[in-house]
Amino acid sequence: MNPDSVTGQVELEETVSEVSTPTLESNSRSATPTSYTGSSGTGDGIIRRGRRKHLKGKPAYKCTTYIKEEHDQPIFGVAINPFYKEGDTLTFATAGSNRVSVYELGDSTGIKLLQSYVDADSNENFYCVAWMYEETTGLPLLAAAGSRGILRIISPITLQCVKHIVAHGNPVNELKIHPNDCNLLMSVSKDNSLRLWNVKTNVLVIVFGGVEGHRDEVLSADNFLWNGSFLKMWRLNKNSIEETIKASYLYNSAKSPKPFKSMCVNIPDFSTRDIHRNYVDCVRWLGDFVLSKSCENAIICWKPGSINTPLEDVKPNETQVTVLYRFEYTSCDIWFMRFSIDYWQRVIALGNQIGKVFVWDINVDDPQKSRFSTFSHPKCTTAIRQTALSRDAGILLCVCDNGTIWRWDKTK
Numbered sequence: 001m002n003p004d005s006v007t008g009q010v011e012l013e014e015t016v017s018e019v020s021t022p023t024l025e026s027n028s029r030s031a032t033p034t035s036y037t038g039s040s041g042t043g044d045g046i047i048r049r050g051r052r053k054h055l056k057g058k059p060a061y062k063c064t065t066y067i068k069e070e071h072d073q074p075i076f077g078v079a080i081n082p083f084y085k086e087g088d089t090l091t092f093a094t095a096g097s098n099r100v101s102v103y104e105l106g107d108s109t110g111i112k113l114l115q116s117y118v119d120a121d122s123n124e125n126f127y128c129v130a131w132m133y134e135e136t137t138g139l140p141l142l143a144a145a146g147s148r149g150i151l152r153i154i155s156p157i158t159l160q161c162v163k164h165i166v167a168h169g170n171p172v173n174e175l176k177i178h179p180n181d182c183n184l185l186m187s188v189s190k191d192n193s194l195r196l197w198n199v200k201t202n203v204l205v206i207v208f209g210g211v212e213g214h215r216d217e218v219l220s221a222d223n224f225l226w227n228g229s230f231l232k233m234w235r236l237n238k239n240s241i242e243e244t245i246k247a248s249y250l251y252n253s254a255k256s257p258k259p260f261k262s263m264c265v266n267i268p269d270f271s272t273r274d275i276h277r278n279y280v281d282c283v284r285w286l287g288d289f290v291l292s293k294s295c296e297n298a299i300i301c302w303k304p305g306s307i308n309t310p311l312e313d314v315k316p317n318e319t320q321v322t323v324l325y326r327f328e329y330t331s332c333d334i335w336f337m338r339f340s341i342d343y344w345q346r347v348i349a350l351g352n353q354i355g356k357v358f359v360w361d362i363n364v365d366d367p368q369k370s371r372f373s374t375f376s377h378p379k380c381t382t383a384i385r386q387t388a389l390s391r392d393a394g395i396l397l398c399v400c401d402n403g404t405i406w407r408w409d410k411t412k
Helices: 239-250
Strands: 016-020 061-068 075-080 090-096 099-105 111-118 126-133 140-146 150-155 160-166 172-178 181-189 194-198 203-208 220-222 225-227 231-233 263-265 270-272 282-286 289-293 298-304 321-328 347-351 357-361 372-376 384-389 395-400 404-410
Touching: 061 111, 061 372, 075 384, 075 395, 075 404, 090 140, 090 395, 099 126, 099 140, 126 172, 126 181, 140 172, 181 239, 194 239, 203 239, 239 263, 347 384, 347 395, 357 395
Parallel strands: 075 126, 203 263, 220 282
Antiparallel strands: 016 372, 061 404, 075 090, 090 099, 090 126, 099 111, 126 140, 140 150, 150 160, 172 181, 181 194, 194 203, 220 225, 225 231, 231 270, 282 289, 289 298, 298 321, 347 357, 357 372, 384 395, 395 404
């Protein structure tokens, strides 16, 4: 791919922004055919995360540039490399069509194509990408998967696909690296299961699914929280699971005549369908709370049990959920539209199906006091499939159905 053929510069003065504060009218539930009718508690809606100034009446982010990938197909995944040191240049990766591309984010508000991996199968369609790193050298790796269910591990250093694993018999919708172990990777799939892989030993460690698991396509995951039409939680700190993970490091396929005995976990530690009535396509942790969205024009902040129930005390037979707040938006009633949250969990960003970006400042005492801004550009008019925020939320990336990548920089 020629970098010059994919780079375009936006007219900065065309950026449009709006700032809103929650009101009684704007907080009312959107009229959708899938309205939430659960009987959960309401809680006091308190999220204590320190004080910070709200977004002002001027734009918090300004569109600085965009590029278009030459395949002209939807880009479903984008991820900024979180494993960087101070002074390093930021890089990010995208997943769309049969390509995984790596870009550099320059200090001068630019985007530079570094490399692009093209799968040999033209029918492959990558849906997700995640950054990893080699345990011994610390060098970056990329994990990507999509419609064929094959997990690719790519080295941006050697410019090679260093290994591939037939992970699922159906498409893989999302990949998540374990927060404390760079060798453990979770894949979620249309085949109703979630699978934990040890990519160092090429071992399938655990399969989450079965009788009490998901009964339909699984679309999203975050650490030990996964969802399809149900929202389910599994704990990874159980003795049996920890022992299986340890055993996966000791397994050597060249010396063992038998395959590794993968663990199957059928029963989740918590399950509910009282938050959404449609497929849940994005879910993220917010401390001990959960952020989740469906096609109902709202990101819902909730927690299992009552507002005062510690997460570790939630039992598998728990039926109560507490809805804390609804972050509402418009024109986003299609699936596979993913929001992002920055490392410090202060900003949420989501794009809609007509190219608008919604940004919430959630670093407030009470979510009722949070303000959100909407940003748009006349040339961005297609669905924004996913957003990505840099560690300090200074850079916001959006990837779209027409193969474009948009960069928004936080204004000083």
